[in-house]
Amino acid sequence: MEVDRELVEAAQAGDRWALEELVRRTHRSVYTCALRLVGNPDDAADVTQDVYLRVVRKLGGFRHEASFATWLNRVTTNVAMSSLKRRTRRIAVEGAMVPLETRDPAPDPSERAEAVLLARRLEKLVAGLPEGQRQVLVLRDVYGQSTDEVATAMGLTPGAVKVRLFRARERLKAELGATEGGPCQGQVVNLAGRRRASGRRS
Amino acid sequence: MMGCHDIRQLLPARLEELTPLEARARALHVAGCARCAAEAASYSRLVQTLATMANLEATPPDGTVERILVAIGRRRVRATDPRVMVAAGAGGALVATVMVARALRQRRRVPAAAAPGRARAALPSVVSAGQTAVLARLK
Numbered sequence: 001m002e003v004d005r006e007l008v009e010a011a012q013a014g015d016r017w018a019l020e021e022l023v024r025r026t027h028r029s030v031y032t033c034a035l036r037l038v039g040n041p042d043d044a045a046d047v048t049q050d051v052y053l054r055v056v057r058k059l060g061g062f063r064h065e066a067s068f069a070t071w072l073n074r075v076t077t078n079v080a081m082s083s084l085k086r087r088t089r090r091i092a093v094e095g096a097m098v099p100l101e102t103r104d105p106a107p108d109p110s111e112r113a114e115a116v117l118l119a120r121r122l123e124k125l126v127a128g129l130p131e132g133q134r135q136v137l138v139l140r141d142v143y144g145q146s147t148d149e150v151a152t153a154m155g156l157t158p159g160a161v162k163v164r165l166f167r168a169r170e171r172l173k174a175e176l177g178a179t180e181g182g183p184c185q186g187q188v189v190n191l192a193g194r195r196r197a198s199g200r201r202s
Numbered sequence: 203m204m205g206c207h208d209i210r211q212l213l214p215a216r217l218e219e220l221t222p223l224e225a226r227a228r229a230l231h232v233a234g235c236a237r238c239a240a241e242a243a244s245y246s247r248l249v250q251t252l253a254t255m256a257n258l259e260a261t262p263p264d265g266t267v268e269r270i271l272v273a274i275g276r277r278r279v280r281a282t283d284p285r286v287m288v289a290a291g292a293g294g295a296l297v298a299t300v301m302v303a304r305a306l307r308q309r310r311r312v313p314a315a316a317a318p319g320r321a322r323a324a325l326p327s328v329v330s331a332g333q334t335a336v337l338a339r340l341k
Contacts, residue, residue, distance in 0.1 A: 019274065020271055023267060023270050023271060023274070024267055027262060027266060027267055027270060028259040028260070028261070028262060029259060031259075031260060031262040031266065032258070032259045032260040035260050041263060044260075044262075045262060045263050045266060045269075048262065048266060048270065049266075049269055049270050049273050052270045052273065052274055053273055053274065056274050118251070119254075119255060119258050122251065122252070122255060123255070123258070126252075126255075137252070141249055141252035141253060142252055142253065142255045142256050143256055144253065144256070147219060162215070162219055165214070165215075165219070166211075166214040166215060167214075169214040169245060169248060169249070170214050172248060172252075173214075173244060173245060173248050176248070
């Protein structure tokens with residue numbers, strides 16, 4: 001998610017065009033994060049809308065101490081967690097994830113195809129984790145929140161977060177290895193190496 | 203020194219998720235155990251790959267942006283921006299004035315003998331003095 005500071009400041013100053021542009025540039029990332037946390041498209045769409053209602057209320061208080069993307073991710077996390085607390089009926093996650101597209105595709109078509117293939121398999125495996133494990137894994141490993149931040153967002157102790165996190169990684173590594181018919185190093189190694197080599201932001 | 207069974211429970215952790223004591227024990231063990239070293243490397247690569255998922259995006263349902271913009275617009279008009287409320291009110295008054303003026307013109311096209319005084323009677327009673335002045339300029 002690339003957002004110019006000038007655009008954020010214009011939106012903070014009341015520029016409606018800037019606010020709309022902010023929504024257009026960021027809503028896919030917000031929706032994706034929400035989808036990973038709540039586990040189904042309908043709830044994710046509701047969460048996405050609620051996120052921007054909260055953004056409008058809170059944007060004036062954003063001081064640029066963190067990046068806008070980080071701030072927006074925290075807002076999304078909080079709204080999604082509040083939504084899950086209100087939700088009484090649990091909806092099966094299996095098969096609910098929609099196909100993902102690469103926002104920053106690799107220039108080489110074969111590399112891009114490989115990245116998309118791996119991403120879809122990983123997304124499916126992550127989506128299949130138990131809800132509590134999926135949420136800590138997504139927040140910690142995908143979005144880079146600290147263990148303490150995840151604990152606060154989820155109302156858990158840091159120790160409980162680590163237990164869920166380690167179990168999620170164990171399960172994911174085992175399942176990723178199983179789907180490839182062997183150890184999970186293969187494509188995981190290649191993708192990570194290429195990302196680093198090309199200087200792309202992870 | 204801790205054995206493989208104990209160390210394996212620490213392998214899924216990132217370094218910063220371990221206590222200094224755990225981190226040291228893991229490092230010492232992994233340095234001398236190829237199997238645990240391979241496991242640790244495998245977890246490290248898994249975490250690196252998970253981080254790349256932040257660059258992937260799902261496609262929201264059609265109309266998501268429009269729904270968000272409508273929601274934001276309603277919220278701003280209702281609660282956060284008095285200028286928008288004033289603008290919305292002024293805009294509404296202008297639209298009402300123009301509509302009344304058009305209705306008035308249509309009435310005036312009717313022959314006066316067929317409907318004497320009908321145009322004036324068609325004016326709503328809520329038209330203000332200011333709006334009447336605007337109407338006078340439009341005539």
